[in-house]
Amino acid sequence: METLLKVDQIQKYYGNKDNITKAIDGISFEVEEGEFIGIMGASGSGKTTLLNCIATIDNVSSGHIYLNKRDITEIKEKDIAKFRRENLGFIFQDFNLLDTLTIEENIALILTINKISEKEIDKKTIEIAKKLGIEDILNKYPYQVSGGQKQRCASARAIVNSPKIILADEPTGALDSKSARQLLEIMEEMNKKMKATILMVTHDPLSASYCSKILFLKDGKIFNKIERGEKERKQFYNEILDVLALLGGDTRDVR
Amino acid sequence: MLGKLSIRNAKRQAKDYIIYFITVAISVALMFSFNSIAVSEDISDLSTMLKDFSKYITGISVAIILIMAWLINYTMKFMLEKRSKEFGTYQILGLEKKDIANIFTLENMVIGILAFVIGIGLGVFLYQILTSIIMNLFNQPYQIGITFSLEAVGKTAVFFFITFILVLWNCRRKIKKTKVYDLLYAEKKNENNIIKNIKGNAIIFILSLILMIGGLVIANGEVDKINANEKADYIVPAIIMLIIGVFLFYKGITSFLVKRYLDNKSRKYKKNNMFLYRNLTSKINTMTITISITALMFMLIFIGGNIALLYNNMLNNEIEMSFPFEILIQSNDDDFTKYKEYIEENAQVKNMYEYRIYYINNTGIANALKDTNFRNVASYGYDSVLSLTDYNKLREMVGADKIELQDNEVVVNTLKTVKGNVEEYANKSNSLQIADRNMKIKGIEDENIGQVSFNGDYYAIIVPDSLIEEISKEDEIVRNENERLSGKGYIYKLVVETEETTSEEFYEGLEDCMDKEERQVTEVVNGEEITYTIEVEDERVEVKGARTSQTRSMYTIVSFLAFYLALIFVMATATLLAIQQLSDSEKYKYRYDILQKLGMDKKDINKMILKQILFYFAIPMIIPIFIGIPTTLIVSRTVLSAITIEEVIRNIGIIFGIFILVYGIYFIATYIQFDRNIEEKR
Numbered sequence: 055m056e057t058l059l060k061v062d063q064i065q066k067y068y069g070n071k072d073n074i075t076k077a078i079d080g081i082s083f084e085v086e087e088g089e090f091i092g093i094m095g096a097s098g099s100g101k102t103t104l105l106n107c108i109a110t111i112d113n114v115s116s117g118h119i120y121l122n123k124r125d126i127t128e129i130k131e132k133d134i135a136k137f138r139r140e141n142l143g144f145i146f147q148d149f150n151l152l153d154t155l156t157i158e159e160n161i162a163l164i165l166t167i168n169k170i171s172e173k174e175i176d177k178k179t180i181e182i183a184k185k186l187g188i189e190d191i192l193n194k195y196p197y198q199v200s201g202g203q204k205q206r207c208a209s210a211r212a213i214v215n216s217p218k219i220i221l222a223d224e225p226t227g228a229l230d231s232k233s234a235r236q237l238l239e240i241m242e243e244m245n246k247k248m249k250a251t252i253l254m255v256t257h258d259p260l261s262a263s264y265c266s267k268i269l270f271l272k273d274g275k276i277f278n279k280i281e282r283g284e285k286e287r288k289q290f291y292n293e294i295l296d297v298l299a300l301l302g303g304d305t306r307d308v309r
Numbered sequence: 310m311l312g313k314l315s316i317r318n319a320k321r322q323a324k325d326y327i328i329y330f331i332t333v334a335i336s337v338a339l340m341f342s343f344n345s346i347a348v349s350e351d352i353s354d355l356s357t358m359l360k361d362f363s364k365y366i367t368g369i370s371v372a373i374i375l376i377m378a379w380l381i382n383y384t385m386k387f388m389l390e391k392r393s394k395e396f397g398t399y400q401i402l403g404l405e406k407k408d409i410a411n412i413f414t415l416e417n418m419v420i421g422i423l424a425f426v427i428g429i430g431l432g433v434f435l436y437q438i439l440t441s442i443i444m445n446l447f448n449q450p451y452q453i454g455i456t457f458s459l460e461a462v463g464k465t466a467v468f469f470f471i472t473f474i475l476v477l478w479n480c481r482r483k484i485k486k487t488k489v490y491d492l493l494y495a496e497k498k499n500e501n502n503i504i505k506n507i508k509g510n511a512i513i514f515i516l517s518l519i520l521m522i523g524g525l526v527i528a529n530g531e532v533d534k535i536n537a538n539e540k541a542d543y544i545v546p547a548i549i550m551l552i553i554g555v556f557l558f559y560k561g562i563t564s565f566l567v568k569r570y571l572d573n574k575s576r577k578y579k580k581n582n583m584f585l586y587r588n589l590t591s592k593i594n595t596m597t598i599t600i601s602i603t604a605l606m607f608m609l610i611f612i613g614g615n616i617a618l619l620y621n622n623m624l625n626n627e628i629e630m631s632f633p634f635e636i637l638i639q640s641n642d643d644d645f646t647k648y649k650e651y652i653e654e655n656a657q658v659k660n661m662y663e664y665r666i667y668y669i670n671n672t673g674i675a676n677a678l679k680d681t682n683f684r685n686v687a688s689y690g691y692d693s694v695l696s697l698t699d700y701n702k703l704r705e706m707v708g709a710d711k712i713e714l715q716d717n718e719v720v721v722n723t724l725k726t727v728k729g730n731v732e733e734y735a736n737k738s739n740s741l742q743i744a745d746r747n748m749k750i751k752g753i754e755d756e757n758i759g760q761v762s763f764n765g766d767y768y769a770i771i772v773p774d775s776l777i778e779e780i781s782k783e784d785e786i787v788r789n790e791n792e793r794l795s796g797k798g799y800i801y802k803l804v805v806e807t808e809e810t811t812s813e814e815f816y817e818g819l820e821d822c823m824d825k826e827e828r829q830v831t832e833v834v835n836g837e838e839i840t841y842t843i844e845v846e847d848e849r850v851e852v853k854g855a856r857t858s859q860t861r862s863m864y865t866i867v868s869f870l871a872f873y874l875a876l877i878f879v880m881a882t883a884t885l886l887a888i889q890q891l892s893d894s895e896k897y898k899y900r901y902d903i904l905q906k907l908g909m910d911k912k913d914i915n916k917m918i919l920k921q922i923l924f925y926f927a928i929p930m931i932i933p934i935f936i937g938i939p940t941t942l943i944v945s946r947t948v949l950s951a952i953t954i955e956e957v958i959r960n961i962g963i964i965f966g967i968f969i970l971v972y973g974i975y976f977i978a979t980y981i982q983f984d985r986n987i988e989e990k991r
Contacts, residue, residue: 111906132911139908150903154587162578167909172575211907 058251059085059108059219064117064127066103066274077103078114079274085219090245090252092265094294096301100274101255102223108253109142109221110134121218139167143212143220143250147227149204151196157207158183158192164215182214185248186240202233206240213244220244222254226261238264259298263291270297277301325391325891325986328978329384330424332884336377336877337428337469340370342436343873344461352440355447356813356862369870373877374472380881381476384888385417389480391892393491400489410481417480421473429462439869446861448810514561520554521936529943551940555608555932556601562928581917584904588897589924599889603882603929610875611937611964612944617871618960619945624860626956630724631761632853633707634660636805636819639763640848643801647822648850655815657808660706664699666764667780667799668692672741674721674768677734681727683767693765694743694780695722700771703758706806714773718751719743723768726953728755731768743772744779763851764802811854823848879968883975886926890979894986897921901987918984926976937961 066078078100085091095101106112108119110126119126121141129137143164144150151160158179165175183189186206191199196207205225212220225241226234242264244250254265262268264287270278278297282290346352347363389396396409436456444451524547531541570576570586577583635656638648645663652658668691675687695703700722701711712720719741723731732753739750754771758764772780781798831840901914938961945957 109906135905135908135910137908138906142908144906146906150906152584152587152900152903154591154900155583159577159583159587163584163904164907166578166581166583167904167907169580170578172578175578176574 056087057084058087058089058122059253060118060120061104061108062118062120064104064107064114064119066100066107066112067115076274078107080117081271081274081276082117083269083276083279085251085253087251088245088249090242090264090266091254092262092268093253093255093271094257094259094262094268094298095271095277096257099271101257101271104271105221105223105253105255108219109144110138139164139215141218143215143217145205145208145212145220145222145225147224149196149201149208149228151204151207151211153196156193156195157188157199157203160196160207161210161214164211168215170215178214182210185243186210200233201229202236205229205233205237209237209240209244213248213250218251220250220252222252224256224258225254226256226258231260234258234261259291259294262294263287268294268297270301272301324982325894326384326388326420326888328887328891328975328982329380329884330420332380332880333377333421333424334428334431335880336373337425337465338431338435339873339877340373340468341429341432341461341465342439343869344370344464345432345436345456345458346439346443346869348458348460348464349440351451352443355443355449356858359862359865362866365866365870369874370468372874374468376877376881377469378472378476380884381473382479383885385476385480386483387888387892388417389413389483393487396484397489406485410484413484414477414481417473417477421470425466425469429465432465433457443865443869446865447858510561511565512561513557514565517554517557517561520550520557521932524548524550524554525936525939525943528940532943532946551936552605555605555936556597558932559597559601559604559928562931581909581913584900585917585920585924588900588921589928599885600929603885604932606878606882607929607933607968608937608940610878610968611933612940614871614875614964614968615937615941615960616944617867618964619941619957621864621868622956622960624863627761628853628856628860630757631759631763632851632856633703633757633759634804635807635811635853636803637759637763637851638803638805638848640801640803645801645803648803648819651819651822652805652807655818656805656811658805659808660806661803662699662702662706662805663801663803664695664702665799665801666769667694667696667777669694669743669770669780672743672770673738674731674734674741674770677731678727678767681730683727686766689766693769694777695764695769695771696774696777697771698774700758703764703804704756706804707757709756712754712771714751714771716773716775717747717749718773719748720751720754720771721768722754722756722758722760722765722771724760725755725757727767728753741770743770744776746776746779748772748776759804810857811852813855813858816850816852816855819850819852823850875968876971879971880975882929883926883972886929887975887979887982890922890925891982891986894983897983898987898989914987915984918987919980922976922980922983926972926979930972 061081061083063080063082064078065076065080068075068077081100081104093101093104103112107114108126110129114127117127126137151157152163155163161182162175162179165178170178180189180192183192186209188203188206188210191203196204199207205228209225212222222241226237229237238261241252241254245252245266254261256262263282265282267281268279269276270280278300280290280293280297285293343366347366353360353362396413399409399412400406441451527543527547527550531544531547534541570582577586636652638645643663649661652661670692671687671690672692674692675689678684678686697712697714700720704711714720721731721735735750735753741748741750758769760767760769829840829842831838833839897918901918904914904917905911941961942957945954
């Protein structure tokens with residue numbers, strides 16, 4: 055497997071000279087194509103900052119991030135949007151769907167931004183909706199469907215353009231446990247059947263147990279790293295809980 | 310404490326409502342400057358008619374107040390909705406409803422007083438400008454300087470604050486009535502209610518088109534009837550059809566957009582259409598009424614402004630047509646001495662000419678005007694004739710070249726507006742029977758020599774001098790067909806050109822020179838013979854200066870008031886659109902943020918914002934353009950005899966230009982502020 059994403063010694067500082075907060079303090083890791091990687095940590099551990107840096111929404115203070123050997127920290131401001139729409143897929147905690155568009159249109163939106171031909175758009179949209187089991191609600195508006203369906207729509211939007219990597223920020227954060235499970239199963243399928251590389255930030259051990267590899271962050275550093283390998287999900291879940299216990303006082307943050 | 314909070318809030322709000330604030334300030338400035346004009350002695354001294362100006366202004370102020378009240382009420386309602394959460398929180402924290410209402414009142418009073426003070430300041434300058442324009446129209450010198458009328462300030466303050474306080478009172482009542490729950494969750498309430506019944510809307514759309522086109526067709530037919538002096542019974546139904554059509558149009562246009570762009574996937578997925586149209590259709594659906602009212606208002610401004618301009622043009626043209634020379638005198642005897650003495654004493658004469666107009670039996674030219682508004686000349690039974698020498702002298706006076714005629718040729722000189730009709734007639738039968746001689750029509754001239762019943766009625770036949778003698782010998786002339794002929798077959802005329810234009814007093818003096826004759830008239834009423842004396846004026850005196858001054862007063866009054874009303878109308882409605890867009894920019898910011906996260910270029914986003922606001926401002930304009938232009942053309946047909954179609958089109962251009970200018974300024978201001986709101990970092 056080839057290395058898709060390489061994070062190399064990145065740091066992110068906030069504040070002024072006298073009072074520096076290191077949100078990320080020298081993190082390095084690699085993600086291989088086809089991996090489903092999870093990033094865990096308590097609030098303030100730097101996991102969202104890390105995701106934002108990879109998503110080109112935030113800038114690093116030092117270090118480099120390579121996607122397919124291209125240094126994304128060096129991309130010029132005017133090319134960022136293009137890079138983002140061609141390479142990245144996003145799933146947000148609060149769905150970020152547009153109320154004025156139907157579910158179908160929300161999925162198609164990303165394709166129109168990428169200037170895909172009109173015929174293609176229709177075909178791709180319906181295809182992905184079938185795979186994610188939302189073809190029945192295509193003509194509904196976001197406020198007419200459940201949270202789980204909304205997040206599946208967001209997932210469809212994230213993958214329909216076949217991005218190099220999908221970045222998911224607490225995707226189950228706003229869902230009840232049943233919908234959360236359904237969504238994670240779909241993400242697992244996206245990862246296994248559609249070969250999507252997914253990087254997911256979460257603080258929920260259940261969500262994390264669907265990943266193939268998990269990085270634990272504490273105070274802006276990588277604290278631990280575990281891989282699922284051939285283990286059963288239940289077993290992996292327990293392992294995650296163990297690591298969280300090791301993280302110390304912060305376990306109170308974890309469900 | 311409460312005061313501090315209020316002032317801070319008012320300041321923070323200022324950004325979104327700056328356009329509203331400026332509009333209110335300018336409205337106050339307009340109100341103040343017009344009230345100043347109304348009480349100004351400089352202006353009421355100009356002309357007798359301008360003395361009524363203040364009455365009109367007070368009348369119009371009522372209309373202005375209604376518009377202002379609408380604008381202020383709408384904006385305050387918006388402010389209330391936007392801040393419902395804040396007020397809800399205050400209430401949860403334990404603030405009394407009364408206190409919250411007080412905060413809101415105080416804030417708006419601060420805004421209102423500030424706008425008033427700035428408006429008065431602006432108004433002082435505006436008054437100077439308007440006054441100098443009026444003075445210029447009347448050729449009076451005017452020294453620009455600061456004058457300040459307390460009476461005008463008082464009037465403006467009364468108008469403004471009564472409106473303002475009434476609206477505020479209404480808002481206070483609303484605050485006191487609403488429950489905390491509604492305040493906290495108001496934002497969720499007006500969420501999208503996107504089109505559901507597309508088919509129904511399509512029917513509505515088609516119905517609206519039928520109503521509007523039908524209304525126009527009926528109106529057109531009614532104008533024909535008015536022109537033919539028949540009763541026009543269906544003009545009101547036609548107007549009602551148009552109004553209903555406008556409302557339905559905006560209700561139905563959503564479905565049209567949806568059908569055209571959203572049901573067809575290849576269109577929908579092209580470029581960024583989808584996002585834009587969805588934004589738009591969701592808006593229009595919830596705001597049909599505002600947009601329809603806006604469109605109706607624009608239509609009103611457009612048609613009203615056009616009619617005012619048409620009317621003014623007509624008055625102006627009439628003067629130009631009637632008065633090629635400063636003074637026109639007509640008499641049955643050739644003794645003009647009294648007039649000449651008076652004129653030479655009271656004005657500087659540039660040119661003076663005496664001549665005669667002859668009358669002959671109807672030659673048939675009058676038939677050429679059968680289809681025009683001048684068709685009544687056909688019943689006169691005579692035609693007016695000028696000798697070539699006299700005609701050439703008149704031409705010289707108005708600055709035209711001499712013409713020449715063979716012994717058997719004539720020329721017809723007509724009013725510009727009927728030249729075409731006479732030409733058409735001459736093409737069919739190009740010879741005239743005058744004094745038993747067959748005369749060839751050499752050509753049709755349209756030199757303005759005063760043919761609104763002075764030198765002929767709308768046209769006159771120019772004959773070689775040799776023919777005049779024969780005409781004088783003619784026996785069969787219908788001499789007593791008209792009082793003016795007095796049995797002679799001709800009438801004396803005197804035209805005078807002066808160096809400077811004359812005044813109303815000059816005219817009164819000249820009128821006194823007229824010979825008045827008392828004549829006994831006997832009539833049989835109910836079998837009894839009654840005899841009484843009447844004063845007969847055998848002479849007629851007309852002076853351009855006096856007529857111009859009256860017309861100019863009319864012109865000033867009509868155009869200033871139309872301008873005043875239209876400006877406030879446009880500003881108020883454009884402000885509403887601006888406020889709606891700007892106060893919604895938070896919602897839009899969220900949407901545009903998502904687009905940016907998904908990887909849309911900033912340039913594309915800016916383009917989309919521009920398009921969105923452009924659409925939003927353009928949609929209420931569709932109807933005024935498509936209905937306004939045809940209605941103006943239809944209405945103008947009632948006055949077309951006096952002005953040409955080019956002038957009508959020019960008027961539409963002027964009105965439209967001014968409108969677009971003011972509207973455009975609001976559009977640009979909205980776009981800039983909207984863009985800033987979207988760009989703003991969280």
